[in-house]
Amino acid sequence: MIPNPSPVQLKFLGGAGTVTGSKILVRTERHSVLIDCGMFQGLKQLRLLNWEKLPLNYDELDAVILTHGHLDHCGALPMLVKNGYDGPIYATLPTRDVTEVILRDSARIQEEDALQANEGGYSRHHPARPQYTEEDVDRTMPLFETHDDNEWVIINEDFKFCFRKSGHILGSAMVELVCQGRKFVFSGDLGRRRPLLMEPPYLVKDADYVVLESTYGDRRHSEKSPYEELAEVVNLTYEKGGVLVIPSFAVERAQELLLLLNTLKQDKSIPPLPLYLDTPMGIDVTDLYLHHRDWHSLTDEECETMMRDVHVIRNFEHSLHVLDKKGPKIVIAGSGMVTGGRVLYYLEQLLGNSQNTILLVGFQAPGTRGNLLRSGSDELKIHGLYYKVHAEVRQIGSLSAHGDQADLLWWLEHFKKAPQQVFLNHGETQASEALRLKITDTKGWPVTIAQMGVTYDV
Ligand SMILES: [Zn+2]
Known part of the structure; x- marks a missing residue:
């Protein structure tokens, strides 16, 4: 001393x-x-x-x-x-x-x-x-x-x-x-x-x-397994024939979701829906996981599962075409609290239809669009315009960093x-x-x- x-x-x-x-x-x-x-x-x-x-x-x-x-x-x-x-x-x-x-x-x-x-x-x-x-x-x-x-x-x-x-x-x-x-x-x-x-x-x-x-x-976070919670929401959206949009942080959450969803597909707990990762940042960060192996606990096999059958969208033009393809699908897009990023473009098109589901999976700070959705707001302002929220908004509490x-x-x-x-x-x-x-x-x-x-x- x-x-x-x-x-x-x-x-x-x-x-x-x-x-x-x-x-x-x-x-x-x-x-x-x-x-x-x-x-x-x-x-x-x-x-x-x-x-x-x-x-x-x-x-x-x-x-x-x-x-x-x-x-x-x-x-x-x-x-x-x-x-x-x-x-x-x-x-x-x-x-x-x-x-x-x-x-x-x-x-x-x-x-x-x-x-x-x-x-x-x-x-x-x-x-x-x-x-x-x-x-x-x-x-x-x-x-x-x-x-x-x-x-x-x-x-x-x-x-x-x-x-x-x-x-x-x-x-x-x-x-x-x-x-x-x-x-x-x-x-x-x-x-x-x-x-x-x-x-x-x-x-x-x-x-x-x-x-x-x-x-x-x-x-206290939910005691439920994130696998069960996620499977329930995916299956619900599939039955409705809608699109599941998951606003996600690019780091950790996006990788967790990829691993969970692909594992669920592998186990046949959910149907083999097309899975899109539309966050350029999320893609870059996922690459970092493959580089910094000392810093996570995934096995090589899990890393491989994480990236299996994922449609990776780098280019904004491609984002606009994802929804042209008919049928249920899952889109993971940034940002996690819906404050900006590609997820806004999906929400502009999908919020108005009750077949679709928006799944919130992380902390939603006050004042963010994510927080408004979480608290049941019936409209959302995006790029200067108001959109009615008819899509189902769900959240799961078992995923948290x-x-x-x-x-x-x-x-x-x-x-x-x-x-x-x-x-x-x-x-x-x-x-x-x-x-x-x-x-x-x-x-x-x-x-x-x-x-x-x-x-x-x-
Ligand atoms: Zn943090």
């Missing part, structure tokens, strides 16, 4: 009181690092924050440490670079690769949306402009410095850190950070006890301060002694509050719900 260690400050610049925009600034008297640099999504008041310059001195930021490649954790990196950051971005190798796919897609979507909004005249901003472009992503990627898990990395005299697998998506890692003789653990997004494609999360034994995500802090309340408590169970403080972040307020109560009641540990913009001295 360092005698009289100087104070360390934690400041949550996003991912507090919400599940998006994750950014945690850790500061000593001389240095600072940023854990994650995510994009805000969902409610407009959150999305507007994406345009604001971060309240930090870009010259004094020594490093960014990235837990994983989801947009809400990495999506603001090009903005950071645009605003002058040129230091290292530390990540695991698969996270670097996933991040590149995600950021390029995000830049493309923003450029396309701005173009369409200007052409269609439905933007309130004149002219509408993207937050960043692929050129900004080109400037961001060379800053990446990759490290294996369990490898200690010394950043400077104040900070050293180590990645530990977190069981959430390909490459995802929690961060153990040692600073001024104190150990901090940032969970990033924490996977379930028994993830479908990953090893379970690394079990941390001790830490002085824990920053724990709380996306599902107030919920996040641990539920029981998983989060199970992970904490492995600490040999109480941390000095647990901070809960990455959750809607009621979810964080439910988890705070549960930890306080069962363990008696001090728990604080992280507030956006507040500095905590530890």
Whole structure:
């Protein structure tokens, strides 16, 4: 221990009181690092924050440490670079690769949306402009410095850190950070006890301060098997002769769905319906699974099953022809919360017909179209127009890349002694509050719900 260690400050610049925009600034008297640099999504008041310059001195930021490649954790990196950051971005190798796919897609979507909004005249901003472009992503990627898990990395005299697998998506890692003789653990997004494609999360034994995500802090995932839940929805759509559209995150969820659906077909639990994967990003990420074999738990046979009989659609022109072919089919398309991407084009054509089914399989943040569908909205605004929702909307709760309340408590169970403080972040307020109560009641540990913009001295 360092005698009289100087104070360390934690400041949550996003991912507090919400599940998006994750950014945690850790500061000593001389240095600072940023854990994650995510994009805000969902409610407009959150999305507007994406345009604001971060309240930090870009010259004094020594490093960014990235837990994983989801947009809400990495999506603001090009903005950071645009605003002058040129230091290292530390990540695991698969996270670097996933991040590149995600950021390029995000830049493309923003450029396309701005173009369409200007052409269609439905933007309130004149002219509408993207937050960043692929050129900004080109400037961001060379800053990446990759490290294996369990490898200690010394950043400077104040900070050293180590990645530990977190069981959430390909490459995802929690961060153990040692600073001024104190150990901090940032969970990033924490996977379930028994993830479908990953090893379970690394079990941390001790830490002085824990920053724990709380996306599902107030919920238990369905006990049902995802195979059964999925088969039921596929068979229902088949009987109606409709199309099943599954809006999906490109990373992890799309691969899980491919594996589950192809296994069900193989077992003859569902009919051999044509299966389309229409998310260019999902296709690229699926390739990454085949490259980074140390980072998932699939056998070669399962990898092969995952990709069997999948019609992969790279080209937007082909997307428009998928629905020309008659008969029931399954389409997996991005984005997962229906905030953008190809899924919008399918919904424009399919929402109005009750034969079709929209299946929601992941977290739907407030303010997203996915959340509106989930809560039974009877119309949906897409590309400036309103569409009536007559298609059946279903959701299944057994697929999640996040641990539920029981998983989060199970992970904490492995600490040999109480941390000095647990901070809960990455959750809607009621979810964080439910988890705070549960930890306080069962363990008696001090728990604080992280507030956006507040500095905590530890
Ligand atoms: Zn995530």
